[in-house]
Amino acid sequence: MISWKNLDTLAAYDNLVKCDHRVNLPEALSGENGAQRVAKYAVPMAAGLSYHYAAKAVDDDILQMLTRLAEEAQLSDKYQELYNGAVINTGEKRLVLHQLTRGQLGQDVVADGVNKRDFYVGEQKKAAEFACKVHAGEITNESGEPFTTVVQIGIGGSDLGPRAIYLALENWARQQNTLKMQARFISNVDPDDAASVLKTIDVSRSLFVLVSKSGTTLETLTNESFVKNALKEAGLDPSRHMVAVTSETSPLAKSADYLAAFFMDDYIGGRYSSSSCVGGVILSLAFGPEVFARFLNGAAEEDKLAMNPDPLQNPDMLDALIGVYERNILGYPTTAVLPYSQALSRFPAHLQQLDMESNGKSVNRFGEAVHYVTGPVIFGEPGTNGQHSFYQLLHQGTDIVPLQFMGYRQNQLGMDVDIQGSTSQQKLCANVAAQIMAFACGKQDADPNKSFAGGRPSSIIIGDQVNPESVGALLAHFENKVMFQGFLWNLNSFDQEGVQLGKVLAKRVLAHDTDGALRAFSDLLHI
């Protein structure tokens, strides 16, 4: 029997609060014990990835307490409820089914009279068939020329995840000769965003994917009109250049304005939608459906690992538990995501949404105020770039920022150069290994300005290469981590009521239905 309880009502949490034992990281990682700790504090992930937490401020005692917390918070049972189709998104009274887009973890989930796994797979199949026809030249522009560019029009979850994944795999696909179409993205209502994309593509050879579940997202509909105008001005028929990704009940679903429509539903939130048709259409067009299927396989494999009730065998749950320990016991308010891979340059921006929009909340799933801190601020940039930027504060600032590194043994494009006895790839990897130790262990110096206190915790996810399977696994890892943390904090991680007020006020500004300070600010901006 599942019971949803606040974190601070759990005995295991109370034990953690009362425990004043802290891990001394420089000590824990020193000498041969350090090497053993690195070997021991690791857990396999899917797609050849592995999660390493030797540089986190935990030890066997704390891990045992976290394991008890996982049990008492019923993390595994709650995940099971979720994938078996319970109404986990209680605020909006919805199931939460994004894992179902990539695998069947539990029983069949039937909603609205439909087997939802079949529904998602069916839409993916439609997207795959459509993509194949485009690639084969069976679907072309009015002049019979093949489409060469695909442009996603969407915002938030319809933009950040698909964009991060496209960028992660663009060079990999180029190298594997499976880059079928270049992809671009229009998201911002700033007209310069759409105009800038339109100025740098051949619109006559471009397919536009309009992504809006409700069919009413202001930014997206505005940008659609923007693009339609451009198509018309170029003498083209917009309906020959646009497809829709939307819900079956949206005004876009059966419109003749689109070449095709692909469906999602209310059981997958925007930030969890990369493995639905929201990601599937553009990624299948860009890379081919086989590549998208491989990405889904990586995610599905990770979802399975997340079923293990033992956090020490479950990288997603363990990461979640350590994160809560750092947030609520150690009191760290931010977390940095630092992929040592240029391909993952926008992955931190996706995780920022995934995490902060899911768990940036002050009331529990029953609408009661919680008396503990919840989701942290997430930010990050790729290494080594970050090293020459904000790492100064991470090393020597007055606050401690836990770090999430990622490192890969191989690059994607296979070009490299040997300078001073090492390749660029080796330098990249040497830097991330060095940073882990520098943060954890620090270094004393006679000059305090050159001293490093150390004790700055990090974990690292290591893999062979950024490729479809490993990107899928990485994405699912963080989706599952965020889900488990939502369970621990007793939040509804699947709604986002906090974005509503701004929308309402913006409409009032545009309707000139304002006074006081809002009118004054609007006047300053000449609205």
Place this chain on the structure above:
Amino acid sequence: MISWKNLDTLAAYDNLVKCDHRVNLPEALSGENGAQRVAKYAVPMAAGLSYHYAAKAVDDDILQMLTRLAEEAQLSDKYQELYNGAVINTGEKRLVLHQLTRGQLGQDVVADGVNKRDFYVGEQKKAAEFACKVHAGEITNESGEPFTTVVQIGIGGSDLGPRAIYLALENWARQQNTLKMQARFISNVDPDDAASVLKTIDVSRSLFVLVSKSGTTLETLTNESFVKNALKEAGLDPSRHMVAVTSETSPLAKSADYLAAFFMDDYIGGRYSSSSCVGGVILSLAFGPEVFARFLNGAAEEDKLAMNPDPLQNPDMLDALIGVYERNILGYPTTAVLPYSQALSRFPAHLQQLDMESNGKSVNRFGEAVHYVTGPVIFGEPGTNGQHSFYQLLHQGTDIVPLQFMGYRQNQLGMDVDIQGSTSQQKLCANVAAQIMAFACGKQDADPNKSFAGGRPSSIIIGDQVNPESVGALLAHFENKVMFQGFLWNLNSFDQEGVQLGKVLAKRVLAHDTDGALRAFSDLLHI
């Protein structure tokens, strides 16, 4: 007489600490008083920008205390010392002269027997002449073809600032028919970064700008070799395709490997170097020297405003004081930078370095530990994109995050579309005005999940357009703000010792001179 004192030794700071009076933002901004507050709490910046702080948690009392703090901390006098050539970067025993690249604020600064203003202007002139020759086809590739692309090779300050400014002005320049060359950037030691750029440009028509003050930055020299190999493989002579931006004493300065060399010096740190030749060469090549000169003028104008000892007339100083109030009195650990302009998409990444590398420190300028928090974590993305991402946490999360908005009345490309009675530009502006009020005032709702506590402070910088002058002013504003905050915290904002340890350890990894945990992590990464 200047005296450098810790923040917590100042009587004015003590008054702030003891003052338990807090501004109730929903109240302060309500009704007609709210409109008056918006009118009153504003200060002009350079280039037609203005700084608005009506939605900050300050009132006349607190502003008066902050004014006293500015006096007691001698902010104005310290700035004067700086631009008159004192050794402000005490750790490295260097002057701090970035303002001198764009104007003469005080007396002549002579160092190493050279008038430094003349030196910087001379190098800018060299860069301008070089750019004009490239644009005129007087400097070409070996086949006599004009160069069409300029690629900056640099990292940290040699990358983030110039890249952010290029992106800020690229569409503006396109619209004004002054986009002379497209610019690209190679920064990361990840070989996929350079390979990816090289695969998507015509190297035979590309000029590469190698930027390294010391001439020894590992990432940059590695990427230079990478590019030279590619040029050689294409049958080209690298020395006909490369220029250097470096110090006169570096190994690159007089090398025959470069078409030309442009000089900077040790008195300008990387993150403050955008207005030196580090930004000047690539921006003059991309946009023409006149555009770069306009950018410098905007920055110079802002630098002059920063001389005003009255913070209420000095937007840079006021912003700094309010930031310290939020960080040290109200206890907020992070700040979000939210430009409502797609052109400024990478400006937050530049500010992240500028701020976090300057003031992310735990010892004062005498090397003594400070007992107060210093630089916050800085992160951000453009609006409205952020609204559909991490704003959920900003609105309803358990921590308060102060916000720095930017809004512009006009877009750059002049294309727009009218939907539902308003243009995209109007929607963009309406959104930022609405967000300010939503954050500050919140909204009560019977459903706590739909309630907004408000009390979340923000400021906004408003301008007509992102153009050369306003980008210069914006850049200088934040440089000066960070400088004033460094004075308040009594830090040396101009060194970055915190980046050294990682470099040292990475070298040891590459030399296989490691054991224990570092060896174990290196093995996992196959180094």
